[in-house]
Amino acid sequence: MLVTGKVHKVGAHIDTDAIIPARFLVTTDTQELGANCMEGLEPGWVKRVQKNDIIVADENFGCGSSREHAPLAIIGAGIPVVVAKSFARIFYRNAYNMGLVLLEVGDDADRLNDGDTLEVDLDAGQIKNLTTGETVICAPVPQSMQDLLDAGGLVPYVKKRLAEKR
């Protein structure tokens, strides 16, 4: 799958309170959460985002609480992929469970600038920076995560497991 979009660059240790502050956790609706994506980082942040845009972050993106509302808010904002030097553990599981793709690229994240246009090849694990002409290779998505993505997320995966048990 190919995704083409503009980079929105954020810093290190972007926490889940920055991604979706607790006051917005009174809903489970993806679109409503998306309307407040990154509201704890900068009020009105989401207004700059267009469908298929990409967040590029420094290390430990998604640290803090276990709220699944965080990846949902990102998906709800129309962002299908987050690229970062590294991700926080709970956020990592949540993202794949929800169908948000995370690409870990280490220090290569520094080669992707705010406003650059990227073409991300999810199958090849490759990011083409259309603005600079550079290419960044991502760590491969682990097999167990790929299985989840192939199943369409954790919900259909468990559904299948439950059906097998019956």
Add this chain to the structure above:
Amino acid sequence: MSHNLAEKILQAHTDEEITRAGQIVTCRVSLVLANDITAPLAIKSFKGMGATRVFDKDKVALVCDHFTPNKDIDSAEQVKVVREFAREMNVTHYYEGGDCGVEHALLPELGLVGPRDIVVGADSHTCTYGGLGAFATGMGSTDIAGAMALGETWFKVPPTIRVEYEGVLEPFVGAKDLILHLIGRIGVSGALYRALEFGGPVIDNLSIEGRMTMANMAIEAGGKVGLFPADAKTLAYCAAHGRTGDKALKADPGAVYEQELSLSVTGMSPQVACPHLPDNVRPVDELTNLRVDQAVIGSCTNGRIEDLREAAAILKGRKAHKNVRLIVLPATPKIWRQAMDEGLFSIFMDAGAVVGPPTCGPCLGGHMGILAGGERCIATTNRNFRGRMGSLQSEVYLSSPAVAAASAIAGEIINPAKL
């Protein structure tokens, strides 16, 4: 093969042989937890999975503690979803209202968690139960929904960082200072994807409550779990809280660690995490002229009876500064009653404190103590992210109950030894 604590517990819950860190294993879980924020999403996923019953009605805990007593219509609607699900599934351990407390203080008190258990919770501070020797970790709602349906989940066996403490604790220095100091040293991603395992003479002497305070903040270093051995003290705690059959637990001789740290606590002063990350830690004496508008004593980190006693010892016969709102939130009804019976409330109220109900409340900026722009709070909670307790222009400093109480009296952040 020799196993460290994390490997040993995981091995007890899987049929696969654990041979290395990084291995992915499926484990049976002892308890599955969610709260009023995370359960509604978990329920949505659970139904989407086509699940019609929970794997074991006695092994699911639903604790409505974050926005309760319900702060507004939306939060009341969320709790209603959880309540109806609990009834439909005949869940034994459902809590709201008069029997409800902050989940990570409540479940140990009810004897629902103990050594060798695997506990997964849709709350990042689920790692608290590591203080009892449980492999306890936070996950998202959908992972929790899967665990509620199947009674199992997958884990990547984490590499372990072993932390040994030796030396003698100074006055007014305790568990909170130890964990803040460690987070300051290794950073908020210092234990990312890893287990922390604690040991050494200082840990042996630490109370179970203190161990839970430390385990609680493992996640603040990015850790998956913060594990303590289960010793005679642990077993006594578990027995006193109605559990039977628990056995001592320690790492095997020759267990493998990715990293081993040995830290001396002698000479360590009280520690404070400054805005806006829990690893921005400094000794309290380095902080000067930091007036505070609010002091919060409570939460899953420091809302237990020992914490309230520590605060009361400082506050006794003194008054909070006229510019400081002092808020005390005992973490469970049992702790609340105990504090009342011990006369702690008289001390708090004489000091001008508000004593509130058990709730996560202000810790996550929910309610009961939200900060305005430009305000500063000293809190015994666990996170000081920007805007965590209210306005994006407010500041949260994290400390022990003793430092928070002393700062409330002084009107600025202060070492209790200087009162």
